[in-house]
Amino acid sequence: MPVNLTFHGAAGCVTGFCARLTTPRASVLVDCGMFQGPKTLKALNYEPFPFRAGEIDAVLLTHAHIDHSGLLPKLMRAGFKGAIHATAGARDLCEVMLPDAGDIQESEVRQLNRRNQRRGRDPVEPIYTVQDARRTLELFHPVKLGREVAVAPGVTARYWEAGHMLGSASIEVRVDGGEGPVTILFSGDLGPGGRDFLPDPEGPAGVDHLVIESTYGGRPRASMDPASRRRLLARELRAAREAGGPLLIPAFAVERSQELLADLQILIREGEVPDVDIFLDSPLAIEATEVFRRRGWSASMDRNPFEDLRQSGRLMFLREPGESDRLERMSGWHVILAASGMCEAGRVRKHLKRLLWRRDATVLLPGYQAAGTLGRILAEGANSVRIQGEDIAVRARVRSLDIYSGHADQGALAAWAKARRPIGGSVFLAHGEPDALEGLRTKLVAEGFAPERLVIPALDERFALAPAAPASPLAGAEARILPGAAARPDWHNARSRLLLDLNARLETLPDDAAREALLEALSQALGPAEGVDVGQGKPPAAPAG
Numbered sequence: 001m002p003v004n005l006t007f008h009g010a011a012g013c014v015t016g017f018c019a020r021l022t023t024p025r026a027s028v029l030v031d032c033g034m035f036q037g038p039k040t041l042k043a044l045n046y047e048p049f050p051f052r053a054g055e056i057d058a059v060l061l062t063h064a065h066i067d068h069s070g071l072l073p074k075l076m077r078a079g080f081k082g083a084i085h086a087t088a089g090a091r092d093l094c095e096v097m098l099p100d101a102g103d104i105q106e107s108e109v110r111q112l113n114r115r116n117q118r119r120g121r122d123p124v125e126p127i128y129t130v131q132d133a134r135r136t137l138e139l140f141h142p143v144k145l146g147r148e149v150a151v152a153p154g155v156t157a158r159y160w161e162a163g164h165m166l167g168s169a170s171i172e173v174r175v176d177g178g179e180g181p182v183t184i185l186f187s188g189d190l191g192p193g194g195r196d197f198l199p200d201p202e203g204p205a206g207v208d209h210l211v212i213e214s215t216y217g218g219r220p221r222a223s224m225d226p227a228s229r230r231r232l233l234a235r236e237l238r239a240a241r242e243a244g245g246p247l248l249i250p251a252f253a254v255e256r257s258q259e260l261l262a263d264l265q266i267l268i269r270e271g272e273v274p275d276v277d278i279f280l281d282s283p284l285a286i287e288a289t290e291v292f293r294r295r296g297w298s299a300s301m302d303r304n305p306f307e308d309l310r311q312s313g314r315l316m317f318l319r320e321p322g323e324s325d326r327l328e329r330m331s332g333w334h335v336i337l338a339a340s341g342m343c344e345a346g347r348v349r350k351h352l353k354r355l356l357w358r359r360d361a362t363v364l365l366p367g368y369q370a371a372g373t374l375g376r377i378l379a380e381g382a383n384s385v386r387i388q389g390e391d392i393a394v395r396a397r398v399r400s401l402d403i404y405s406g407h408a409d410q411g412a413l414a415a416w417a418k419a420r421r422p423i424g425g426s427v428f429l430a431h432g433e434p435d436a437l438e439g440l441r442t443k444l445v446a447e448g449f450a451p452e453r454l455v456i457p458a459l460d461e462r463f464a465l466a467p468a469a470p471a472s473p474l475a476g477a478e479a480r481i482l483p484g485a486a487a488r489p490d491w492h493n494a495r496s497r498l499l500l501d502l503n504a505r506l507e508t509l510p511d512d513a514a515r516e517a518l519l520e521a522l523s524q525a526l527g528p529a530e531g532v533d534v535g536q537g538k539p540p541a542a543p544a545g
Contacts, residue, residue, distance in 0.1 A: 003177040006462040010431040015067040023175050026152035029059045030186050034070025038372030054079035057152040061086040062188030063168035064093035073128035073136045083141040089167020091140045096287035098133035163191030163201035164406050165255040170203050179466050187212045190408040196226040196300050209425040214432025217440025221409040229403045234272040241333045245360030250348045252341035253285035258292045262305045281318045281338040343374035353387050361396040366404040386496040414443045424468030428455045
């Protein structure tokens, strides 16, 4: 049997990365991430894996972000008993991130089951629990960059610096196949390089196949050194202060929050912005900050820039919900960092509900916003949004500051891929939305890559790999969602938009008679729901005769 590669996540979208290598002697996963974005995509998190978890020999983890690690407890719960190979930094971050994800699962399911009980629906279970996450941590095996490690029969791996976040790595996998050894390099998420907090990404040259992320594959970003990055942040801070109200920064709890805090401290210390109260409102970000204080040494800065974060008298860590709730009573300019970075969960949604309608407030989006997320909807200029069933007007200043993305842009991705040549087989473009995937493909062709060797896999698509030869597509299982559905707003988003538009239209009509006429016209257009008496909410009577 040849070596097979199947893409079970982050194919046509930017979340849920999971690739399965099947060899004559073993089965290995690279990452096992959680899907984020539209509800249609997130629903895959609740479905069974498209493979048998008990038959997986090992997992190779590129980094700790939840869209790469978030379903590891589910994998363990489904029967996986092998080793999870990760750097020490990735393991330490997973130690705080995975239990936090389990806690979110349990909390959200409790709320959902209360609603389901009122609706007469069956209760649901969380994808996994805090206890499941803690048990999963027992499966982690630490690896060191640059050192080859045997991970399964006939499979070895070597980890390379990816420069994306603390503990991130690209993974070079060598497989003993039926036609000889095959080497596959998985980029993981690649950093942009030139950052003071992290090294530049690296990797080997001369592999058979390359799997490369494409988050920003469709566009370049302006070159940004650390001093320029801080100047732009200072400008946004001063503008938010001028507006007079709070500055809310929805930030990923791991890496982004710590980088922003370090930059804020530098700007205040250097007098670029006035001293200000800063609230880190995320228990996960607080725990992750402790990991950065232990492991965040920067060679370029010759110090750990996160070491003194707790020494600032104006930086406050809010662990308990009650502490977060007290922010509602604050007036004037202050800064709140709260997770999640795409505004999909966590305490940031509570802050958005109370601040978005205020003209003196500012919301600063510092990173990538995936399709269908609340963050993307805000970034695209929505004048109203639905949050937890409530319609919220958007009057606050909504700003995007792309300079804090931890991802390489189009030019950096192409340069990194060129440095990996010669590549004897195929280059797989993953972890990107359709426009980004096509943009990176066009860029790589312009850089001399053969078009026929560039592959954009679909979800659950499978390929046969051989040494120094193009990959061959194989018949596989039917895709779990429609092509393209992973990277666009779904019917849930459309329903929310329709309800917002309907409510806004009703408000603008001159009187109740006009409102009743509009609702009657809509009811007539819809017709009765199948099997339900809409007027009474009861099953319809049996037809006469």
